[in-house]
Amino acid sequence: MSGSIKRFSFGRHPVVIDFGSSAEHTGSSVLVHVGQSVVLATCHVHPPSFQSRPPGLVISFVERSYARGQISDYSQIQQAELNNADRSRLLEFQSMLNDTLPDNHELRIELNLLVFSRDPQVEPIFAGVIAASCALGITSTPQADPIVLARLAKINGVFCTNPSNSAIEKSQCDLWIYGSSSQTSQVRGSANELDESELICAIEFGQREIRRASNSIKEWIIEHSTTNTHFTKTVETPLKRKIAALAKTSLMKIFQEVEKKDLLSKLSNLQKAVEIAICINEIDESRKNIIAVYFCKCVQEILREHYLKIASSSYVHETTRLHTRKVKAHLFPRAHGSASYTVGDHCAIALTTLGRDRSSLNGQYVEEKKSFDVHIHSFADDTGAGCQSPTRALYAGRWVADTLRSVVPKLDIFPYVIQVDVEQVGMHSSSPDEILCAAMLSMLDAGVPLFSVVGAVVVGVICSPSQLIPLIDPDDLEKASCNVVATVAGTMTGIAGIDLRSKTLLTREILQDLLSQAKQARFSLIALMEESIGTPKELSKFAPRVQILKISSRKTGQLVGRGGSVVKAICQQTYSNVEVFPDGTVRVSASNDDSLQNAIIAIQKTLKPLKPGQVFEGVVSGIQENGLLINLSPGRDGFLPREQLLDAHLPVREQFKIGGCIRVVCESVNHNGQGQLSVKALHHESAGNSRY
Template sequence: MQEKIFKTEYAGRKLTVKTGHLAAQANSSCTVQYGDTVILATTVMSKDARDGVSFFPLMVEYEEKMYAAGRIKGSRFIKREARPTDEAILVARMIDRGLRPLFNEAIRCDIQVILTVLSIDGENDPDVPAIIAASIALHISDIPWNGPLVGVRVGQINGEWVLNPTNAAREKSTLDIAFSASADKVIMVEAAANEVDEKTAYEAFAFGLKHAKPMIKFIEDIRKEVGKEKMKLELTEVECPENLDDNQKVNAEEIAKLQEECKAKAIEKLNEFLFNIPKGSKRARKDTLHQVYDMLEEYLLEKQVGKERRKKVMEFFEPFIDEQITTAILERDQRVDGRKLNQIRPLEANVGLLPRTHGTGLFDRGETQVLSVVTLGAPGDEQTLDGMETSGKKRYMHHYNFPPYSVGEASPMRGTGRREIGHGALAEKALVPVLPDKDKFPYTIRVVSEVLGSNGSSSMASTCGSTLALMDAGVPITKPVAGIAMGMASNEKGDYKILTDIQDLEDGKGGMDFKIAGTCDGITAIQMDTKTLGISLEIIEKTLAQGKDARLEILDVITKAIPAPRAELSQYAPRIEILHINPEKIRDVIGPGGKMINKIIDETGVNIDIEQDGSVFITATEPAGMKKAVEWIQSLTKEAVVGDTYEGTVVKIMDFGAFVEIFPGTDGMVHVSEITDKERVSDVNKYLKVGQVIKVKVMKIDDQGRINLSMKKV
């Protein structure tokens, strides 16, 4: 292996690519260094095609390594990296969604792309360099691929566009748009924003795409120098049918002729059934297609076509159905359910369905139905983050569940998959900009969206359901948020039409899934995938505009169901009291080894969370327990005020005076001269005894916190 080094400037920072020095057994490998963030990308393709699979077996893995950040995992028992964090899964999905459309979907060889984070500087997010690394590794490999692409991130600070903002700059940005792009098209989008308008979002894409072009040329130049010749793959195997001799091959012309005959018969049935049941269900359309498929199988059997040849002939079916649906949209503005191109399916929104939960929302859009449920918890219920990049606490969580019955299937229910994590994160991101600040609403908030029925964009239905549930729970969100999935029908000639609210058969080849969430005032989240080689700025602009109309229509339905967040929390939700104490008193509340705080919790049934600034959050479900805990903590942390009078207990007598405990753990001294003004005190014991309760007045508190008390001034 001969090491080659390539350098360029990207967003004002040096980007270095090295090839030929690591992972020699892979089909290709490279490292990309951006700042001090270093990514290793490797690609491998199996020699043989996988038998019996009807999909393209691409695997994209993104591996976070704790050593990259100079950290050791926080768990006391497990120090090795285990399953990927949610953040790693989301980055893997981002990379996958950009790469996948650029492969021929007829490939049946296993292809695996692994991105390993070797070093991270905390300044440059590794997702963009990881996208670039994956693109370079595939482009210089012998694996067939229609790249390259480049990763781009765009921010906006004080009205100025920023290319690939640092992590610190992203905190100040009004939007955060990351996308994969070719020289002139956008392939994948993952965006969060603080209610930006459609024009601003469009301009962000235009700005990023302009800066993608030089990087595409940079990658092409790398391929010219070190790239391998692409392999020629047999994308369709020719097998021997049962009714032919083993040495005979399937006659390609005969296959093509049979396919044309089947297409003619299929068109008759599709026109008769599929497009004539405009209000039919997903199941009805699925049954229709099964009937057409079975009819064609019977036709081929009548013609004595063998099993293997029948299988080969019927390979045309799914692409043909996609083509017919696309043609109907492009030529006749005809959708399978009879809707107009910009029409949303029937909408319904309901709240308050469950008696004991803290807030519920049920959202229906056509056959897509999502039940979202809110649970409010104590500040201590926040999720602890312990990843390569992330640490700290997470206050708002959205979890998305997609059971098999939601699509009418029976299958094993395993752990949470990548798709569920991705959809949950999208709905979570959409609502973060409208959540109340912690100082106004200190609760930990968990929303769970249960997909009860799925036929098109359950993630955007989860966003709508979450809005309903949060408002029903009394969470004071600033505005409702709604989401819509936009689609597209297009052909190889470049004709296209934008679709509002796509469903089942409308997500085929030549399409896109462009999800947009936001309030009445602007966009809060975007996610886009495509089954094309990318979409133009013109398509993005039209989709954003058409999506806004749909979003406003959905928001109208939501606000009719519940116009504003409820003024009161559910009677079953916990209540939180906030006390502000002197930070130096925190130790008094906690006690040695946590003895005091645990005693309060055990005896009152509350949860107590204390922050370093002296904020004490007391969470309780019972008013009596709350009252007792508040009074207890107040007594532990009460501070003396000069001029105030208190009732205290004598705890120690000295020759020069007595020490009096005015609060638990707080003593002051009564000097002999302050015991009485009737006579000079020579023996303190004649006036005071240990355990005696007396009234004293605070005369002075010195710089060291020592309290001077007086009995005679009371």
């Protein structure tokens, strides 16, 4: 069916869209290729009369081992576990698609995405988003333009879309942008101190690429859409107008109060009054839920109207000031690093743990990119209030880790695995900006030599045709009323990360206003953080000690010894851990400074060439009739003949025992590299020196 195929380029990869199946009762099936990644999307829409489950959008994203060209164990064939990055992106994707659907529709939409092939250079989520947009489009009447995901990078000073995974390592930024031809929904990613003006150029470039791809997908949907599924509205327009009429005056009075004490309680009481006014005693749960949805929308609209009215007053300046922060460090004696970050009733406590590269943190070798991670935990009361879902905690933790990674030293500079655990102990879940600041402070307390201090703030913008109203630290109600909400993180030099949600097309004016406010607030916050904790502290006495040594690659065999005998001896004698790599890198780690230094000295002795005249404090490792075997250093022995002892006439076994210490001098080295030792020569030398 060549007529059903749509081809276009999206950044650096070709895109092919085609029908995935012609079988009956399979729903709308679309197969999409992006590079060598191939994803099949199947969409099923169940009308209310045929539903056995609640309405809504449900997405499954499955990738099996064959997609990577691997054979899995039989016990794992039925498993389709996604890694943390894919699960986090799936959460983002589902949120984006939900925003394109009508409010309170009564249909259950099941969207199944199956990865048939995974290009190692192209994430399958790009093909998955296009396939999902196509499947939804041909299943039902499109309610919005198709959603597209683009990855943006700046390589060698040039912006590019959807670069390969290997190329992204050289990029100054890594931005993931969701959008369509009519709006930008999300901008999320990290950067290496990107200037605000450069970030604006990057987003504008991404919007142009997304608009072009979205229009190409829309053309294919219009050409092949054969059904006309209607989304049934559950709320009548008259009801919405009635709710607004009942609540508007009271809402304006509430928002005009400068002190917003008990705001949520007042809104809850007003909502109950509206419910009673509409339904009196005939209210049921479904009706109550409908009223709650439209009351919430009414609150958002009135709050927007309120801020637009006061835009010229002095009060609006209060919205561009940071809320009070409380910062504390070194909270717990045995933690390698700890800090708390409190804003209002939100409190995040971060604890940093340092480990060796082959670390007790996870018991396995850790790659450079995985040597730093952030884990967010939640603490809820009996009712579950304030509990952050595991998926959202994963989402936030990944963004925080990606943002901070640019200021965390590499393993060759600071040879530790760094794990930050964040506990949320306030009344409500902490936001990503608060979690990031807590993590930053705890790493400084742990002695991590960060390149710069990173601060993060939340900025919202309320847009109208003639006004832009910025809000710093907006609360949940204010966020819902904003057209754009962004968490912006960065240093005093530039932007390190951004997480932006938008309900409109991002213009240069909106971005300039938002980033300008974020920059001022960020500078104030960084000054507060630096004043609170200052420079990185010394390593905790409970943290392991690690040091990297460099030796000639030709000497690695000498240090390792036959069957690892030499390096094992060093580890046992010094209570340390020594890892030797083929390139000559030696990683030495121990639980304290003394053991670390003893291990380093032992390595230096082992590698130092044996020469006549060298004096050693040796240990008796063997006793023979004609002499002693002396261990000079781990893996290196010498022979002390009987005639070179001071009391050569006495039996050797009567003079020495295994494990005894003895001071010797090397007289010569035989062809096997073994030292010929003497005590007499050392004694005569000492006696000779005493005459002068």
